[in-house]
Amino acid sequence: MSNFDVIAMALKNLFKRKLRTFLTILGVIIGTASIVVMISLGLALNKNFDSQISQISDITLIHVVGVDQISSQSQGSKNKIKMDDSAVYNFKQIENVESVSPIINLSYAIKAISGKYSATLNLVGIDAQFLETLGYELESGRFLNDDDKLNIVCGGQVPYSFAKNTKRRFYFYDPNQQEKAPDIDVMKDRITISVDMDYGNIDTTGEKSTTSTAKAHPVKFVGVLKYDDFSYSPSDYNCYMTIEQVKKLKAEKQKFDKSSANNNSGFYSDNNSDGYNEIDIKCKDINSVKDIAEKVKDMGYNAYYAGEYLESMRSTAANMQALLGAIGAVSLFVAAIGIANTMVMSVYERTREIGIMKVIGASIYDIKKLFLVESSTIGFLGGIIGALFSLLISYLLNTTNISFFNNDSYIYMSSAAQKPLVSLVPLWLCIAAVVFSGLVGLLSGYFPARRATKLSALTAIKSE
Amino acid sequence: MKNIIELSAIKKIYKMGSEKIVALNNINLNFEQNKIYCILGTSGSGKSTLLNLIAGLEKPSAGQILFKNMHIENFNEEQLAEFRKKYIGFVFQSYNLFPTMTALENVSLPLVFSRVPKKIRIKRAREMLKNVGLENRINHKPSQMSGGQQQRVSIARAFVNNPQVIFADEPTGNLDTKTTFEMMDLITGIARKNNQTLIIVTHDLEISDYADTIIHIRDGVVDEIKNKE
Structure with missing residues (x-):
């Protein structure tokens, strides 16, 4: 058949x-x-x-976010490890590490004023070159340089956070805001910042508050990062400055908070006053991320990377x-x-x-x-x-x-x-x-x- | 004349529980080419068992069956299928046509199993149906035909492969007298024309008139062999 x-x-x-x-x-x-x-x-x-x-986030990035309390105790007091420059140096010695940057956060602890508009900035101090390594794209302007002082590269959402000068300190997400242009042009308009959260507030008498002892620094926005409508990125709300500059502002903030009776210091609370908030490690390729993270953890630090979640x-x-x-x-x-x-x-x-x-x-x-x-x-x-x-x-x-x-x-x-x-x-x-x-x-x-x-x-x- | 089938010392025993029933005992028979045989016997005489053994449908308990010098009692299922396909045609009492197939499809089925190309097998099936007088019934299904017509289809199917031996097991058992004679004329006519051996099993004496040799079977043994001249 x-x-x-x-x-x-x-x-x-x-x-x-x-x-x-x-x-x-x-x-x-x-x-x-x-x-x-x-x-x-x-x-x-x-x-x-x-x-x-x-x-x-970038999956070749490892975030070192602090010292592992348990392992640092077990190592004894003589070898106390810190989130400091020596840690940055040690991380740089690890094989397959491309670059390392310490990061200081001044989380919504800086007030910015431009004319009658104000905003609370989430200031992030970072190595000038490192920002570029993170893989962000620019909407306009440029990235940071080593000799930048009071220059800022900000995330795509930051220009929208400038609002009429009221008591409002926090930024709330408004889904309709994208339809209109931001109220100010951060690249052109004159902007000053201060560590005093009440800086520029209009008090009950209608007069500008002039009692602040904090100094107002003129700043210049040199770049705005691209904002993608479809994907969330924490960088959208960040203002990046060189690490040296943020260190100075942090010292000023601490000094001001001590002297001021005012406890209005924003979200900022510092339990890591003598070190970095975070140290980011950029790995050469995806395959080396896990090994490097393990080494960092063995050194007694808490570290995480996106791939960990992915796994x-x-x-x-x-x-x-x-x-x-x-x-x-x-x-x-x-x-x-x-x-x-x-x-x-x-x-x-x-x-x-x-x-x-x-x-x-x-x-x-x-x-x-x-x-x-x-x-x-x-x-x-x-x-x-x-x-x-x-x-x-x-x-x-x-x-x-x-x-x-x-x-x-x-x-x-x-x-x-x-x-x-x-x-x-x-x-x-x-x-x-x-x-x-x-x-x-x-x-x-x-x-x-x-x-x-x-x-x-x-x-x-x-x-x- | 040359022998096409030789049976020697054939014995067939059925086991019914613990009891043994001897259906055939010491059968020695020769079948020659181009002759018509009639195996005659009452029901239960063992005549159908004999036919099944020769056709390779059953295996003997003892003895030899030589078909063209092949020991078919030693064949396995596959060899038997091949053997039946090549040498054997069957006509049954109950026609055994495929109810869902037309007359033409039923007749061409053996050719399908023999891997004959479609064009050729349709042509040969048509011819065969014409030979049995059913050229007007080619595309009818069995349910649309009378018993005689169905048996004609079954005869056409048995002969379509041009086998050397045709077995007919009570081929007219379900037919009236007139049709019985028509059918017997037809079947013996084709067999003689093509020089084929025809072995008919029946209990009907009238049918035995068509045969060259009549073999009487009684209680599992050959009672009498009568050659007609």
């Missing part, structure tokens, strides 16, 4: 039993679709993690994916039992037919092939329709507002314009689903087919 004849006959046999074939195929469709959709949810989750991580997120996603896949696999398994049942019934029903075929010259291979082709056709057809069906489901999941596994933090981070993927069905998944369900069909048809070939021709013919 030629292969073509086998296939033609198998299709004819399937078509003869329309309802049963349809129901069996339906089982496979549901099985395949559920396994594909389940996996697609996991894949989308993974992809979202990836893009989330890449949005938040734990990935393992969470993998667990989730395995769970989802298992649910899908169960339904495909049920479908496989359905195919096997259909084929077994078919063998019983066609016992006589099989006998006649044997008597008029069909070989056992012909009969086996016939049954296997029938069952794998059910598998393949179900797989193809199931894959198409899951593409449709995936499309619906992505276009309608359903969110299964994305937590609130994600929604906050991604803007409304970029809806996170709920389901992702790559081509390989479709192909794998079709091949897999075909194989399931083949396997579940195997035992019925063997049973058919083992029937004695004579008893088969005699059966009515």
